[in-house]
Amino acid sequence: MRRNTSTWGAEVAAVFAKEWRCEFRTRYSLNTLALFACTTLVVVSFSLGPLGVSRSQGTALLPVLLWIILLFSVAAGLPRAFVQEEETHTATALRLAATPSALFCGKLLYGLTLVFALEALVTPVYVAMTSFNVESPGLLIAVLAAGGYGLAVGSTLVAAIIAQARSKGTLFSVLAFPVLLPLLVLTVEVTRCAASGSAPDVALPQLLLYDAVVTVAGLMLFPVVWNP
């Protein structure tokens, strides 16, 4: 029974459904992400709030802090997708049953929904608490989508790599941040343009190119990372 594309999609859906079903039963990632986002949000806005960041400073500083909150929240909640498979030894059954590329896409979709949920939770609260004035909200949503996608795909691939190593928690940050830094530079730049209302000349296409490049790298490297 050759594996044709229609059933490949069914495999991706099966992995995605399994991830969310397990997640709803334990709510482990949801809790981690939500709590982590809220605490960093409060800490950041507290450090900004009383200081009363002026309007001009705001447009320069606030985008950076937003993306730092998102980065650290993703680093806290996303690696679990692969780390838990190895720690509970369910990875063996998965290696013997799932097509690697379908597994990667299933986990990626799961990561995407988590990141977008996180952004939907954090961004409005962040804008409100730091009175972050955004001239073109449309651009902000675009950068949240593209940046969120980059965070998800980068984190999913790095999570798959560290899942098979020791000291997974710390190792994830060490390995993921250099990969995600170029993405952050671009998302901060575009967010700054969104705040000030100016046109993001080249940063947005570069951001989309980064997403595409890391996705291709993920699809090529994941099967080799996942299987011996």
Add this chain to the structure above:
Amino acid sequence: MKKLLAWLLWLWISLVIVGAFLYAPLAKGFLGESSRILFFHVPMAWASFIGFIAAAVWSGRYLFGRRDPRHDRAAAVAIELGLVFGVFATVTGALWARIMWGAYWNWDPRQISILISLLFYGAYLALRAAVDDRETRGRLSAAYALLGLVVTPFLFWIMPRITYSLHPEPVINAQGKVEMEARMSQVLYASGIGFTALFFWIHNLQCRIQALFDRRAAL
């Protein structure tokens, strides 16, 4: 034959040293002799990147070839050496920045890019240290090295346009062409070739040392 090549390299780099200080004129618009560090700072950065690229090639051959442990070892050694050369390049760059602009570190995009790629390959070594099984370690670190080949160029491409650049762009490659007098670029490229040759010589020696260690460890 190898001995002859070695002594040829000795002569080559000796000439580069003499040329850097006596033969090449001073770069315009720089403080006195300090610009001569250019002939050592830049080639070391080149050798470091060539090392990282070579490591990615070995990693690719390891992963998508016969999973030959020699390729895995060559990639790891190339990255270790690339980090050493990268650190030297950063230090010489900082020294030069100190002389030229009064500060060791001034968040110049080129400096940031080099630093982040060194962080990346430092993470590569952390990954190798955190995996025990030789086969898994080879596979995971090779994948990460290939990911590096994809991600780090982004740094160098996006950084310069995002932040104002203090780096001597006009001298090195303003609009992409080298605006240096012929004698300067001769010495610079000769130095680049010399340092790259030195890089791969040390790489060869280090690989053979590592091989001896692995053989003794396996006894």
Add this chain to the structure above:
Amino acid sequence: MPGVPTHLRFENLCRRFGRLSVLKGVSGAVAPGGMLLVTGPNGSGKSTLLRCLSGLLAADSGTIEYREEEGQLDASERRLRVGVVAPDLAFYAELTVAENLEFFSRLRRVSPARGFAVLERLGLPADRLGGTLSSGMRQRLRWAWALLHSPRLLLLDEPFQNFDAAGERTARELLAEHLAAGGLAVVANPSSLDFDHAAEHLDLGG
């Protein structure tokens, strides 16, 4: 060439873990309907051999040749075709037995009905959570999972571990049916259990 019968052959497989050399040139072959019994004390490499055969572990050297009707299968294809029962196999504690089997039957591209059939045959409680299963039930779930996609090759590592009498009887029947249908099996067990089936013997010794 009509359907070439499925067969498995492996020649001088070696695998070491750091200083410890676990597999030192192991060879063997299994023909359709045949079974290879692998015995040896603990730590003699039985599990390592089976993990190499299933494609979960890469051998340092040596060759594994596995052929089904469509032809030669490499490690990545073999990995998805074999049926494996092994002590370290675990399933999702948050999902019920039925949900686990339903998930894997979708991955295996077989109809969920197949999952329930296997579930009934092994007497598994469909609605119990994976995490709450007893060790005997967990072993039955491993058998159910291994037979989901009716594999041609079964790799069984200590197949009757934790089983009660009924469980072992069912498992032996399933194995006998598999072999009678021309399937292949490699069974690893510390002691050479009495297999009524004529089995080739591979002792990994001390």
Add this chain to the structure above:
Amino acid sequence: MVSGGIGWVVAVNLIIWTGLFLYLLRLGKRLRELEKDS
């Protein structure tokens, strides 16, 4: 034209480079011996 300072710098650099070079040569020789008998 060659002021004393530059001359000294060149000389020191050449000495350092020759020292490193000889060390690498010796290392290569010892490696060949080690590889021969192991």
